[in-house]
Structure formats: structure tokens, C-alpha cells
Amino acid sequence: MRRALFGVLLLIGITLAVKEGPCTISQPAHKFKCTSSGYFEVVQCIDDYCTCVDPRDGTEARHTRTISKTTQPECGMCHKEIVKVLDKKGNWFPQCNHKSGEYNxxxxxxxxxxxxxxxxxxxxxxxxxxxxxxxxxSPHSFNDGDATYKPKNNYQEESPIGSPVCKLPKALGKMCSAAPSIRYYFDTETFECLAFRYNGCGGNDNNFDTQSECWSSCKLADFFSCSGLRKSARDFKGEHINCYAQPDSTKTQKCPAGYECINGPFTGLCCDKKNQDVFSRNYSPTCRKGKPVKVSSDGVDMVLLGKSCDDQFCPKKAECHQLEHFAHCCI
Structure with a gap:
């Protein structure tokens, strides 16, 4: 009887030892571990992986997710400092990168x-x-002209770019405790955001979680060009032929043979038809068996594209196929 009573009292004592806090009041879909102060433990192991979370609200720093539960994640120092501030009941918290748990x-x-x-x-x-x-x-030192893509060939247009970091080369990173994941980088050669397998750590800032994030960072909202930045047809003055359908049709210029009119927001460009056809085939590929793998980008299903099959961006059980400019996955 005394032993049973002691066990009940011990259980009550352990329960009371955990104070009420964000972790105990509002649990996410997965049952997270709470500290004795009622906050979230920084390291959480869920299902078949471990990850780091913000101790205040349990928000996952998804770049720290490990490949298995047997591997401990590398949590950012910012999240660790927050733990110390909470313990001391401080009122100023450092601002953390929500993806990595490092400092902003x-x-x-x-x-x-x-x-x-x-x-x-x-x-x-x-x-x-x-x-x-x-x-x-910014860790990068850029000049005013660095926000412009200047091709080293004579068949592409010089074009503005959203951020100089988008001109950085694709960097696969290195293996670490964080699980590899599919990321996107901006490819200046095709002026497109393409998928690649990121190894988990390192790399550079030309690295985005989603295609839409890459687009919003690297492509200007009103930017328009022929596919692959291929130069459009010029008139005898060396100026772009504007084939845009105006209300007054007499102002509309016709494209020369071998070119087709591609309308943009405010103008129309005469683009090389063969080049447009090749890019169209690459953007909308077909599969001999199965269908092309698609991903959602801002609610719109888009074909998952990479620069090369060597970038290992296809999901498991999907087969990679290389075309002229892009690679795609069939499943």
C-alpha cells in the first residue's frame, strides 16, 4: 500500500514539475517533447528523422532534418541562445533563420x-x-552592374537579373547530418529556376527551397524575352521589332521569315521559331512510359525540370531523361 501511494505521489510530482507553457498548451500534429519550463526541446525526433525546432513555438528548422532517427541534427546557435534567454527569463531574443536555426x-x-x-x-x-x-x-560584395546578366556568347540578350546572388554557380554542398533535399538554383544560361539534389550543408546563396521562391528572387516581375534569352529579330536600325498587336494594326510590325511573334506584357518580340520549338519541347516533355513528374508552384502544377540528370533531382522510382536544354523525370 505504501509503495503504491509512493508511486502515485512520484507520478504527481513529475507531472507538476513540468510547467505550463507553449509546448504543453498547444501541441502540433506530432507529439513534441517539452522542457520542464513548458517550452519545446530544441532537438525533436519524429517518425523516422530528427530535427531542430524553435523552443518558443516548435517551428521546425527544416534544413536541419536528418536522414534517420539515429543521427542527431546540427542545431543553429541562435536556437541555442534562445534556450538560454528563456532560462534567464530575458525579454530580448535574437532573430533566427527559420530554415536553419542560425542567426539572421x-x-x-x-x-x-x-x-x-x-x-x-x-x-x-x-x-x-x-x-x-x-x-x-550581405556576405557578397557586388557592383552596380552585377544585377545584369552579360552573356559571353553573341546569340543571347544582355538581361537584368533580380539579385546578384542568382549569378552564383550551382553548388551541391557537402554531406553532413542534415538529410539531402531537392532545391532550386537560377541558371543564367537558360534564365530558368532548375532543380538539383542538395547534399545538406554548405553551398552558396543561389539555393532556394521552391521554384517560386527562386523566381521571385531572380526574375523581375515584368521581364520578358525569347526562350533561353535568344536574341530577337531587329529592324534595319538594329532595334527590336515590336510585333505586339496594337489597337491600331498599322503600327504592328511583322516578323521576318523563320521568326514568330511572342507577346509579352507590353511588347511583342520576333523570336527564332526553331529555338522556340526546342524550348517548348523541353518545357513540356512527354514520356514513352508513364508521365512527367510535376510539382506544385504557387498552386500551379509544373513539370519538374533540372539542367542535367547528373543533378539527381528525380524522386525515387522515377527515371531521368535528358533533352536539349533540360532534364525531366518519368514515373
């Missing part, structure tokens, strides 16, 4: 000052500036 390069002290830090360590690398001031914490 730009940190701000409430509404007053901002400064740049090393994302790995959180160490401050410049002096504070007023929050209303311009601050550039």
Missing part, C-alpha cells in the same frame, strides 16, 4: 538599432545603425 545576418534591438552578425556564431561584425537607415549585411 541582420539583427535589430527592438525598434532602435540594427547591426550585422556572423550567422554561425552571432558575433557582431559592424557597428549599430538606426533602424531607419540602410544596412547591407
Amino acid at each position: 545576418r541582420e539583427q535589430c534591438l527592438k525598434d532602435d538599432f540594427c547591426f550585422c552578425v556572423d550567422p554561425k556564431t552571432g558575433r557582431r561584425i559592424n557597428s549599430e545603425v538606426k533602424k531607419s537607415s540602410d544596412i547591407n549585411c
